[in-house]
Amino acid sequence: MSDLTLSRGQNTALSGPRPLRVEVKAGAPLDVLAFVLGDDQKVGCDADFVFFNQPAHPSGAVILDGSGAVVVDPARLPAGASRVHIGVVAENLTLGDARVEVVLSQDDRTVVAPGEGLSVETSAVLIEIYRRGGEWKIRNTGAGWEGGFADLVRSHGVQVDDEPTLVPVVHDGPRSAPGEEKLSLTKRAKLDLRKKQVHQVLLEKKVTSGVRARVVMVIDKTFSMSALYRDGVVGELVERMTAVATQLDDDGALEAYMYAVQCAKLPDVTVDRAEEWVRDYVHLRGVRGGIDYDLLGGRNEELPILSQVIADCRDSKDPVLVLFFTDGGFARGRRAIQKLITEAAVLPIFWQFIGIGKADFGALTALDELSGRVVDNAGFFAVDDVSRISDDQLYRLLLSEFPDWLTAARHARVLR
Known part of the structure; x- marks a missing residue:
């Protein structure tokens, strides 16, 4: 199926609750995060926050893989979870400078969500994967915060005392193997x-x-x-x-x-x-x-x-x-x-x-x-x-x- 590009605020239906891969592309290293949320758009517990120190949700529904991409399997989300937010945090630059773009792949379909409208922000929710009625959809959200990591996670109900020092993005990451x-x-x-x-x-x-x-x-x-x-x-x-x-x-x-x-x-x-x-x-x-x-x-x-x-x-x-x-x-x-x-x-x-x-x-x-x-x-x-x-x-x-x-x-x- 041909690519679809979602402008900021636009949404489209997924091809059912099957696994999809979410890859964040940028002109600079970014930390990728995910939040498993209820209808109130808050996490239910600390395990609902998926990031570099906790790279998988206990249900297996959200996994941050070794390349920084996120694999989401909506069918495995626990009861009460109705959406997943995919966010990023930048260090020593703004997201306007990072030229962010999200590429989602499901089956033979690819959806591109450019990071539009971001300028001085240092953290943002780029896309939302959510259930509406009996249908799963994705939306190009593009909602940003100037306060970085702390503002982003607090807005999702994650309690932090002080902003931690983020793990630097390791450019020489895990090796890939043929196949x-x-x-x-x-x-x-x-x-x-x-x-x-x-x-x-x-x-x-x-x-x-x-x-x-x-x-x-x-x-x-x-x-x-x-x-x-x-x-x-x-x-x-x-x-x-x-x-x-x-x-x-x-x-x-x-x-x-x-x-x-x-x-x-x-x-x-x-x-x-x-x-x-x-x-x-x-x-x-x-x-x-x-x-x-x-x-x-x-x-x-x-x-x-x-x-x-x-x-x-x-x-x-x-x-x-x-x-x-x-x-x-x-x-x-x-x-x-x-x-x-x-x-x-x-x-x-x-x-x-x-x-x-x-x-x-x-x-x-x-x-x-x-x-x-x-x-x-x-x-x-x-x-x-x-x-x-x-x-x-x-x-x-x-x-x-x-x-x-x-x-x-x-x-x-x-x-x-």
Whole structure:
């Protein structure tokens, strides 16, 4: 459908309550905000204010993605919410100087809303997405405030004592990966939010955007994992890990292995085919995608998979982050496992082991006690229920030790 341009004050109907993407374009960096509102045009609680420190509404109806765009899904708005305002805040300039324009995309339709009538204002509501009767509409609002952030949020019922220092817009933001453009609006918004969370952790850990690393996911396929496979937890973990790969790997691909008694190297996971990959390869039994899962067995034997990853990655020119998910084991051959990890300390490989559940994790619990290593090349943490831990918490745990290893490995000349 051809583009439609809305002048200030004009409105048009949406193509039903389906997701739409709202992108703010400007000649200068702006902070984008969103407010989920009732008929009184006020927020019902703090969670209804979506901004850089709180980039998603609990309902999933409004998500501020990693590029600064907003994805709105009207069908997911909670009861009592009848509209969403999309606003911006400028620092060190006025909106008249910023040359603001909003582009809304829904299905095959694009609507453009120029920021008309804004001059000395430093904050504004640019558009309103609202329900009128049984129909959802959008309006080019263009309502501005000279008082900046504080005036904008207070007008929507958000209580602030003083205007906070806004987080500077990071020009070098989360990296994009090939295939993202093929995702639906909802899937892309979910990926963008995860990418932003990974990117933020790396920034806090002072891992610069120039750092590249291969990301390898190792998946336990022992029969004790049956419930996690059946309930989709393992499949969701794969999709959660793709966000890590997008921010570290040169081509944004996640390398993958599956293991039990034996192990298998699986095709790489890419963002545009992650769901299909899960359907094809996340299985415990049978022959799927050319892999005979029955031959891999159903109990833990860690030495074969550890040896295979080492063989495949020992000559890597880039650092390798191995994300090793297991629900137990590492007791058989404990000394051999410890010896292998110790000897691998001279290689460009960091092992991040993640224990799932309340099992006995054997040698993993004593990784910090290993002596004779040129650098500490392994970390371990356990979570009782990985499906209940938030993406942000999981990424912070996953990346808690890897940045320190990067520094130590460079000093020890493990990395060149």
